[in-house]
Amino acid sequence: MSMLSVRNLNKSFGGLQATTNLSFDVEPGEIVSVIGPNGAGKTTLFNLITGVYTPDSGSIELEGRSLVGMRPNQVVDAGIARTFQNLRLFTNLSVLDNVLIPQHHQLKVPWWQAVLRTPSYRKAEAHMHDVAMEKLAFFGPRLMSFRLHQPVYVLSYANRRRTEMARAMATGAKMLLLDEPSAGMNPKETAEITQIIRRMRDEGGYTILLVEHKMNLVGEISDRVVVLDYGQKIAEGSYKDVVNDEKVLEAYLGKRADDDASEEVEL
Amino acid sequence: MSDSRTRLRNVMLTLGVGAIVAVLLALVEGNGGAKLNDTLALFAIWGIAALSLNLVNGTTGILSLGHHGFMLIGGYVTSLLIVPADVRERIASQARSDMTPFTLSLSVENAFNAVGLQALTTPETLWVRFLVALLVGGFVAMIFGLIVGIPSLRLKGDYLAIVTFGFGEIIRLSASTSLFSPFTNGALGFAGVPNDFGKSIWWTFAILGLTLFVMTKIKFSSFGRALQGIREDEIAAEAMGVNLARSKVLAFAISAFFAGIAGGLWVSYLSAARLDFFLFFLTFFFLVAISVGGTGSYTGVLMGVAVVVFVQQYGDPLEKTYGLPVWFGVIGSLILIAAAGGWLYRKTRRMRPVLHPLVVVLGLIGLGTLLFAIFGQNSPALDGTFQAFGMRRILLAVLLIVIMAFRPEGIMSRAEFSWAWALRERKDQPSDEERAQDAWLSNPDLNRGSATSSEDPLPASLTAEDAPNAVPFLERGTKPDPDEPRYGEGRDWQPEQDDEEEGR
Numbered sequence: 001m002s003m004l005s006v007r008n009l010n011k012s013f014g015g016l017q018a019t020t021n022l023s024f025d026v027e028p029g030e031i032v033s034v035i036g037p038n039g040a041g042k043t044t045l046f047n048l049i050t051g052v053y054t055p056d057s058g059s060i061e062l063e064g065r066s067l068v069g070m071r072p073n074q075v076v077d078a079g080i081a082r083t084f085q086n087l088r089l090f091t092n093l094s095v096l097d098n099v100l101i102p103q104h105h106q107l108k109v110p111w112w113q114a115v116l117r118t119p120s121y122r123k124a125e126a127h128m129h130d131v132a133m134e135k136l137a138f139f140g141p142r143l144m145s146f147r148l149h150q151p152v153y154v155l156s157y158a159n160r161r162r163t164e165m166a167r168a169m170a171t172g173a174k175m176l177l178l179d180e181p182s183a184g185m186n187p188k189e190t191a192e193i194t195q196i197i198r199r200m201r202d203e204g205g206y207t208i209l210l211v212e213h214k215m216n217l218v219g220e221i222s223d224r225v226v227v228l229d230y231g232q233k234i235a236e237g238s239y240k241d242v243v244n245d246e247k248v249l250e251a252y253l254g255k256r257a258d259d260d261a262s263e264e265v266e267l
Numbered sequence: 268m269s270d271s272r273t274r275l276r277n278v279m280l281t282l283g284v285g286a287i288v289a290v291l292l293a294l295v296e297g298n299g300g301a302k303l304n305d306t307l308a309l310f311a312i313w314g315i316a317a318l319s320l321n322l323v324n325g326t327t328g329i330l331s332l333g334h335h336g337f338m339l340i341g342g343y344v345t346s347l348l349i350v351p352a353d354v355r356e357r358i359a360s361q362a363r364s365d366m367t368p369f370t371l372s373l374s375v376e377n378a379f380n381a382v383g384l385q386a387l388t389t390p391e392t393l394w395v396r397f398l399v400a401l402l403v404g405g406f407v408a409m410i411f412g413l414i415v416g417i418p419s420l421r422l423k424g425d426y427l428a429i430v431t432f433g434f435g436e437i438i439r440l441s442a443s444t445s446l447f448s449p450f451t452n453g454a455l456g457f458a459g460v461p462n463d464f465g466k467s468i469w470w471t472f473a474i475l476g477l478t479l480f481v482m483t484k485i486k487f488s489s490f491g492r493a494l495q496g497i498r499e500d501e502i503a504a505e506a507m508g509v510n511l512a513r514s515k516v517l518a519f520a521i522s523a524f525f526a527g528i529a530g531g532l533w534v535s536y537l538s539a540a541r542l543d544f545f546l547f548f549l550t551f552f553f554l555v556a557i558s559v560g561g562t563g564s565y566t567g568v569l570m571g572v573a574v575v576v577f578v579q580q581y582g583d584p585l586e587k588t589y590g591l592p593v594w595f596g597v598i599g600s601l602i603l604i605a606a607a608g609g610w611l612y613r614k615t616r617r618m619r620p621v622l623h624p625l626v627v628v629l630g631l632i633g634l635g636t637l638l639f640a641i642f643g644q645n646s647p648a649l650d651g652t653f654q655a656f657g658m659r660r661i662l663l664a665v666l667l668i669v670i671m672a673f674r675p676e677g678i679m680s681r682a683e684f685s686w687a688w689a690l691r692e693r694k695d696q697p698s699d700e701e702r703a704q705d706a707w708l709s710n711p712d713l714n715r716g717s718a719t720s721s722e723d724p725l726p727a728s729l730t731a732e733d734a735p736n737a738v739p740f741l742e743r744g745t746k747p748d749p750d751e752p753r754y755g756e757g758r759d760w761q762p763e764q765d766d767e768e769e770g771r
């Protein structure tokens with residue numbers, strides 16, 4: 001069974017059809033990239049999957065279980081976590097707190113035990129710390145030690161992106177949706193994050209769906225690429241196939257000069 | 268130092284400070300006089316209420332303005348359950364009272380008698396009955412907290428604040444309606460509530476300590492982190508699995524419980540329960556305390572409560588009658604101080620011109636008023652007196668404005684007092700070694716020849732060879748301005764030739 005299966009998904013905002021009849025699958029352990037020009041509906045797709053928006057029609061299934069109509073936190077319980085394109089960290093809280101909060105939904109201990117700090121709560125808390133450290137370790141030492149206790153607002157932009165990825169991993173989800181993980185990073189940091197995403201799949205066992213504008217990143221790690229334009233899937237396949245696809249080039253570049261004449265005649 | 272040793276040290280330090288506070292309280296109780304005693308008790312009671320309000324307002328970030336309503340519920344329930352038998356007889360004999368024999372029989376004493384605990388109905392065991400009444404009051408307030416928590420799931424920000432404000436008023440106004448007056452004795456309320464607890468600094472401070480304990484433990488637990496996550500970014504919190512509904516309702520319920528307890532102590536402090544003891548001004552005081560001290564910081568909230576209680580208790584001179592020269596003198600001095608403050612502010616911020624016309628004009632007005640007050644003392648224009656009613660609250664409101672203007676996050680901001688902080692152990696500062704490592708990680712010049720860059724995962728050739736048509740365009744790296752119109756001409760943009768160079 002595929003991990004994530006999206007079928008005939010539709011969503012419109014007023015008159016704007018942001019997602020049109022979109023279908024695709026993600027297999028377990030795959031890294032699938034969603035690309036497309038600005039406004040193609042990539043973030044909208046993420047919002048639909050994670051329950052921020054409700055689709056007008058169509059189905060979204062995670063391992064055969066429908067996600068449509070779930071609240072975002074229920075989607076996390078089901079096993080999908082995300083990062084945000086515009087970063088939505090808990091800015092005034094420490095890096096450690098940011099990576100602990102996503103583990104709260106798995107806590108089984110009632111609140112009054114937390115107040116009394118009973119042994120079972122202490123154990124759960126220690127476990128949460130271990131998980132947090134494990135996830136932050138993906139990014140090397142830079143988020144560990146003293147950074148752990150710094151508020152997020154003092155971090156660099158790249159470190160905030162990393163913290164967000166660690167935070168998504170800490171939810172315990174099997175599948176991660178990364179919205180432009182390398183936005184705002186310099187080429188060297190991008191190269192590093194590319195390797196980290198690969199390690200997240202290989203070592204962390206996550207299935208990854210990502211949106212990215214940096215094509216070298218996409219080409220480097222994607223098993224498959226889905227191309228959107230105006231909310232529709234215009235191509236799907238390996239990176240090499242997709243970037244040479246006529247429709248994709250057209251979506252990104254507009255029509256070629258030499259085609260223009262013939263197109264105009266048709267119109 | 269190991270974790271467990273640090274914890275032991277912190278517990279010892281806290282107990283030590285607790286002991287010192289206890290000794291001080293004992294001294295005050297023995298020699299401090301009734302006024303100081305009352306002030307401390309008031310500090311503790313309002314402290315409990317403000318701390319509980321801060322769980323919702325500060326930690327969870329939901330502006331709630333109905334706290335006086337929860338206090339009212341706690342206060343009335345406590346009164347109903349604790350007022351002594353002679354008070355009940357007097358109420359029963361009053362023609363204007365709506366109370367029924369059934370509601371008059373609702374008391375902890377009768378409950379104890381009914382279950383055969385006669386030992387707990389003696390005057391010596393009044394404290395047991397009082398604690399039971401207090402707890403029941405807390406629980407009833409908590410149930411109402413749950414009821415208010417439910418609209419909080421749908422509403423946000425200002426709307427919710429208005430709803431909670433309305434709710435607080437509804438509670439107060441409906442308490443005197445025929446539906447509830449059998450329980451509240453309508454507008455008459457209850458007199459003769461035993462004041463052995465609300466006026467006792469031991470009881471009030473013990474419960475304040477308990478409240479502080481619960482609140483800080485919640486804040487630094489997984490639940491508190493989730494609540495703070497909601498405050499920071501509700502959408503992100505939900506996307507990280509936090510159940511917004513459950514968390515907010517829990518916060519409201521716990522907060523209302525402690526507000527109910529504070530209400531019970533408040534009626535005991537005043538020896539009576541009346542509707543006008545639970546006006547919005549109570550919530551206003553707590554809001555001032557929270558804002559001045561630091562929204563979200565329990566340490567700050569207690570500081571804020573201290574300020575508010577001090578002004579309230581020792582502000583009498585503000586509301587006395589003074590001759591006009593005194594008033595003019597004071598006002599003139601205040602304006603002068605404001606002008607001097609403005610000058611200092613501009614100077615430290617290096618703002619030009621330092622002597623802004625407004626500063627000059629203010630200074631001149633202040634000086635003029637002051638000189639007029641001094642030299643015109645005996646002139647007929649200044650012959651008269653003036654009494655400023657409500658000056659205390661005006662002062663608090665002005666304090667609120669000043670804090671909002673110059674330090675909106677409050678004195679403590681979100682920080683809490685901690686022993687690690689007091690002893691200057693800062694975990695968020697790098698050691699020299701860490702600083703060096705950090706510089707190495709973040710500076711490409713320092714680690715150019717290192718392992719990470721030698722196995723550069725992005726050979727330039729990958730896309731360039733594989734998709735010759737696509738590369739210069741797809742690899743643009745940066746995104747166009749989102750405000751730029753994309754539909755229409757925006758689509759025909761031609762890539763610049765040196766795009767590829769910029770990328771690396």
Ligand SMILES: Nc1ncnc2c1ncn2[C@@H]1O[C@H](COP(=O)(O)OP(=O)(O)OP(=O)(O)O)[C@@H](O)[C@H]1O
Nearest residue numbers: 013016018036037038039040041042043044045085
């Ligand atoms: N809540 C909303 N209400 C109205 N329109 C919306 C909403 N969310 C998205 N849209 C519109 O839907 C379209 C797709 O937006 P979306 O954010 O999904 O694009 P994207 O592919 O993520 O673009 P980018 O590369 O810039 O991130 C856009 O035209 C956008 O204006």
Ligand SMILES: [Mg+2]
Nearest residue numbers: 042043044085
């Ligand atoms: Mg987007």
